[in-house]
Amino acid sequence: xxxxxxxxxxxxxxxxxxxxxxxxxxxxxxxxxxxxxxxxxxxxxxxxxxxxxxxxxxxxxxxxxxxxxxxxxxxxxxxxxxxxxxxxxxxxxxxxxxxxxxxxxxxxxxxxxxxxxxxxxxxxxxxxxxxxxxxxxxxxxxxxxx
Numbered sequence: 001x002x003x004x005x006x007x008x009x010x011x012x013x014x015x016x017x018x019x020x021x022x023x024x025x026x027x028x029x030x031x032x033x034x035x036x037x038x039x040x041x042x043x044x045x046x047x048x049x050x051x052x053x054x055x056x057x058x059x060x061x062x063x064x065x066x067x068x069x070x071x072x073x074x075x076x077x078x079x080x081x082x083x084x085x086x087x088x089x090x091x092x093x094x095x096x097x098x099x100x101x102x103x104x105x106x107x108x109x110x111x112x113x114x115x116x117x118x119x120x121x122x123x124x125x126x127x128x129x130x131x132x133x134x135x136x137x138x139x140x141x142x143x144x145x146x
Contacts, residue, residue, distance in 0.1 A: 079087065087099070096102045114121045 087102075091099055091102050094102055096105070111122060111125055114125075
């Protein structure tokens with residue numbers, strides 16, 4: 001390598017790089033920055049014209065539940081993947097269209113099976129279910145008060 005080759009490589013290195021200003025200059029954007037007049041609106045906004053209008057009809061606005069009521073109407077079960085896949089397959093093979101229908105039938109079958117073994121089981125089951133429901137209602141009431 002000669003001195004001139006070394007000098008050429010050094011110049012080449014100096015021109016490369018993200019922060020180096022020695023590189024090629026960027027071209028200007030072709031944006032039209034000239035002043036243009038703003039178009040006048042055809043009709044100006046009048047607040048009194050829309051003051052008495054309702055966004056939703058009264059019948060529709062009464063039917064919209066608040067978020068706490070919406071959450072109280074539905075619950076989530078967290079299932080392991082394998083159990084979820086088996087339940088989905090069972091739902092697909094059953095005559096039910098919705099998972100809650102199949103789940104309700106499975107609960108009824110479980111209650112019948114356990115009640116054959118223990119005649120007192122249905123009463124105990126209903127009492128426990130009612131206790132869980134009341135606990136959930138108290139939690140929701142506390143959330144609404146906050």
